[in-house]
Amino acid sequence: GQQVMQIPQYQHVQEGEDFTTYCNSSTTLSNIQWYKQRPGGHPVFLIQLVKSGEVKKQKRLTFQFGEAKKNSSLHITATQTTDVGTYFCAGLGSSNTGKLIFGQGTTLQVKP
Amino acid sequence: DTEVTQTPKHLVMGMTNKKSLKCEQHMGHRAMYWYKQKAKKPPELMFVYSYEKLSINESVPSRFSPECPNSSLLNLHLHALQPEDSALYLCASSQDVSLPSRYGYTFGSGTRLTVV
Numbered sequence: 001g002q003q004v005m006q007i008p009q010y011q012h013v014q015e016g017e018d019f020t021t022y023c024n025s026s027t028t029l030s031n032i033q034w035y036k037q038r039p040g041g042h043p044v045f046l047i048q049l050v051k052s053g054e055v056k057k058q059k060r061l062t063f064q065f066g067e068a069k070k071n072s073s074l075h076i077t078a079t080q081t082t083d084v085g086t087y088f089c090a091g092l093g094s095s096n097t098g099k100l101i102f103g104q105g106t107t108l109q110v111k112p
Numbered sequence: 113d114t115e116v117t118q119t120p121k122h123l124v125m126g127m128t129n130k131k132s133l134k135c136e137q138h139m140g141h142r143a144m145y146w147y148k149q150k151a152k153k154p155p156e157l158m159f160v161y162s163y164e165k166l167s168i169n170e171s172v173p174s175r176f177s178p179e180c181p182n183s184s185l186l187n188l189h190l191h192a193l194q195p196e197d198s199a200l201y202l203c204a205s206s207q208d209v210s211l212p213s214r215y216g217y218t219f220g221s222g223t224r225l226t227v228v
Contacts, residue, residue, distance in 0.1 A: 033216050033217070035216075035219075041221070042202060042219045042220065042221050042222050043155060043202070043217075043219045044219070045215065045216030045217060045218065045219075046216075047216075048213070048214055048216050088154055088155075090217075096209060096210040097160065097167065097168060097209055097210075098143050098145070098160045098162060098167065098168065098206065098209025098210070099157060099160065099168055100145075100157065100217060101157065102154035102155050102156075103154060104153075104154055105153075105154050107152075
């Protein structure tokens with residue numbers, strides 16, 4: 001079945017440093033979504049990427065979707081303590097069944 | 113209203129109890145989902161409802177029984193659970209299962225379930 005792998009599992013950075021998490025799917029995706037979950041919270045939607053090679057930016061966050069639509073990345077520039085949380089990528093397969101499969105997540109800790 | 117509301121927020125139940133989790137949304141979304149999340153793990157899909165009909169059951173044990181009474185409500189009936197079923201149960205909704213939505217899935221805050 002469809003699997004979504006995400007690395008690294010954990011990342012500790014000093015405030016102001018950059019951060020990147022990578023996501024790889026075993027199958028071609030129709031789209032990929034990114035979510036952030038704060039400690040004790042629930043996943044909150046950040047963005048969706050649909051097109052091959054797509055790049056989207058939200059302030060200090062840059063999201064990319066690979067040309068083959070099987071990999072994606074999230075890059076945060078100059079991290080802040082408010083960026084703390086777990087970042088999940090989640091892929092929708094080509095059958096459009098609504099079966100959103102989450103990667104393992106990357107937990108980001110930011111030291112002030 | 114751009115929220116998914118889940119009740120109760122916390123639930124402790126014995127292995128012989130019957131309880132229900134409730135989820136409600138008023139965004140006009142036609143797809144609703146149940147996810148289970150263990151500590152330090154990603155959400156794991158359990159069920160998908162599309163236009164009030166069950167479209168995906170991810171081989172979930174029958175002690176979990178979903179129900180969609182109408183387009184705004186989703187229930188998860190629990191019976192004879194095991195301690196390993198203790199987890200955060202998340203409800204989510206989206207516009208449609210087949211249309212990519214730039215708003216993604218909206219998750220509720222979850223029910224934290226403890227089975228004793």
